[in-house]
Amino acid sequence: MTGSCRDKVENGLLPVLMHMASTATPFDLQDLTTRLVFDMTAAPLFSVDPGLLSPNMPPMDAAAAMDTVMEVALFRHTVPASCWKAMRRLNIGPERKLAAAHTVLGGFIEEMMEKRKKKEHVANEGDPSSVDILSSYIDDPDYQQNDGLLHATLINYTIAGRDMIGTALTWVFYNLAQNPHVMSAIRNELSPIASRKAATGANNSSTMVIFEPEETKSLVYMRAALHESLRLHPPVPIERKTAVADDVMPSGHVVHAGDTLLISLHFMGRMEGVWGKDCREYNPDRWLSEDGKKLRYVPSHKFLAFSSGPRLCLGKDVSFMQMNTIVAAMVWNFDVEVVEGQRVQPKMSCVLQMKNGLMVKLKKRDM
Numbered sequence: 001m002t003g004s005c006r007d008k009v010e011n012g013l014l015p016v017l018m019h020m021a022s023t024a025t026p027f028d029l030q031d032l033t034t035r036l037v038f039d040m041t042a043a044p045l046f047s048v049d050p051g052l053l054s055p056n057m058p059p060m061d062a063a064a065a066m067d068t069v070m071e072v073a074l075f076r077h078t079v080p081a082s083c084w085k086a087m088r089r090l091n092i093g094p095e096r097k098l099a100a101a102h103t104v105l106g107g108f109i110e111e112m113m114e115k116r117k118k119k120e121h122v123a124n125e126g127d128p129s130s131v132d133i134l135s136s137y138i139d140d141p142d143y144q145q146n147d148g149l150l151h152a153t154l155i156n157y158t159i160a161g162r163d164m165i166g167t168a169l170t171w172v173f174y175n176l177a178q179n180p181h182v183m184s185a186i187r188n189e190l191s192p193i194a195s196r197k198a199a200t201g202a203n204n205s206s207t208m209v210i211f212e213p214e215e216t217k218s219l220v221y222m223r224a225a226l227h228e229s230l231r232l233h234p235p236v237p238i239e240r241k242t243a244v245a246d247d248v249m250p251s252g253h254v255v256h257a258g259d260t261l262l263i264s265l266h267f268m269g270r271m272e273g274v275w276g277k278d279c280r281e282y283n284p285d286r287w288l289s290e291d292g293k294k295l296r297y298v299p300s301h302k303f304l305a306f307s308s309g310p311r312l313c314l315g316k317d318v319s320f321m322q323m324n325t326i327v328a329a330m331v332w333n334f335d336v337e338v339v340e341g342q343r344v345q346p347k348m349s350c351v352l353q354m355k356n357g358l359m360v361k362l363k364k365r366d367m
């Protein structure tokens with residue numbers, strides 16, 4: 001995943017951004033990051049690059065189907081189960097849309113598996129590019145006997161990668177644009193790495209700097225800036241849990257076995273009792289030790305963006321690797337300006353996407 005991320009940044013993202021900067025055309029950053037991360041996720045999963053980031057590539061039906069899955073999931077959280085189950089049986093309303101989306105996603109997975117198979121004939125044994133995540137499932141007897149489970153797992157991976165990181169990155173740039181001092185602090189942290197690369201000639205491009213995933217791993221300020229954005233704008237805004245037994249919550253509320261609990265990660269990230277008086281401010285310093293050199297320990301039950309406990313997000317480390325690499329490349333090489341006068345508001349969905357996207361303009365920075 002690291003190799004795929006790094007290649008996509010160098011050969012996909014930066015050329016597209018350079019083009020946008022040279023034409024000074026405003027564009028929807030959310031659309032771009034979602035396409036980028038879709039490609040980045042699919043490549044190591046299927047050994048096939050859907051190529052969505054290529055200029056003029058039309059939106060993919062599978063991408064729209066993923067949006068539908070997330071929107072209908074929120075609908076299911078908000079109505080009694082008997083209601084959506086009846087709609088599913090009658091194939092009406094949002095449930096009809098969901099069934100259609102599942103058909104599209106099933107077709108997408110089949111298509112990717114077919115393309116992968118064709119590629120397998122060409123690939124030599126031992127070729128590292130033919131090793132993908134799917135291989136580990138195909139060889140697993142549990143999955144061999146259950147096509148539905150394999151499809152669901154692959155769709156889960158694709159949605160987890162595309163939606164979460166695509167959404168998280170859009171909010172990161174929204175927050176950075178409103179807080180230029182944070183953008184400067186990230187550049188200061190990147191500066192010694194860029195100088196070292198220039199001195200040793202380690203950079204492939206003369207006009208742009210590409211930061212290797214390994215190089216950005218230990219950058220604490222950048223990590224703090226990402227955490228702070230995820231606190232205020234968690235890509236998964238609601239966690240749903242079901243009580244397995246009667247219990248009393250620490251707040252004193254009684255829950256009964258079978259009750260559904262909806263936990264708003266979005267509001268938890270903005271509670272004064274949890275984060276203090278400045279809870280609504282974007283302030284990466286709250287994540288840093290007194291001397292600013294280390295990240296403070298914050299338990300996952302306080303910072304719930306990746307959930308907590310045994311069902312903690314499995315993609316957390318991958319997420320930071322991808323976000324670090326993308327943010328470093330964009331922040332160092334470009335000034336990102338959010339177009340004024342647009343209404344930024346969340347969409348009604350299980351993913352905190354922006355309803356109207358985020359229009360931005362780019363300017364190449366002088367090196």
Ligand code: HEM
Pocket residue numbers: 157160161164165168234235236239240304305306307310311312313314315316318319
């Ligand atoms: C900023 C990025 C991401 C955020 C904020 C995030 C957040 C979450 C959250 C809140 C859950 C728990 C969902 C629930 O309990 O219903 C979860 C689960 C999961 N995530 Fe992520 N995720 C991110 C990226 C990724 C990526 C890139 C992958 C895979 C490559 C991934 C794979 C998974 C998997 C497999 C689970 C299920 C874990 C389990 O149930 O045992 N996530 N994620």
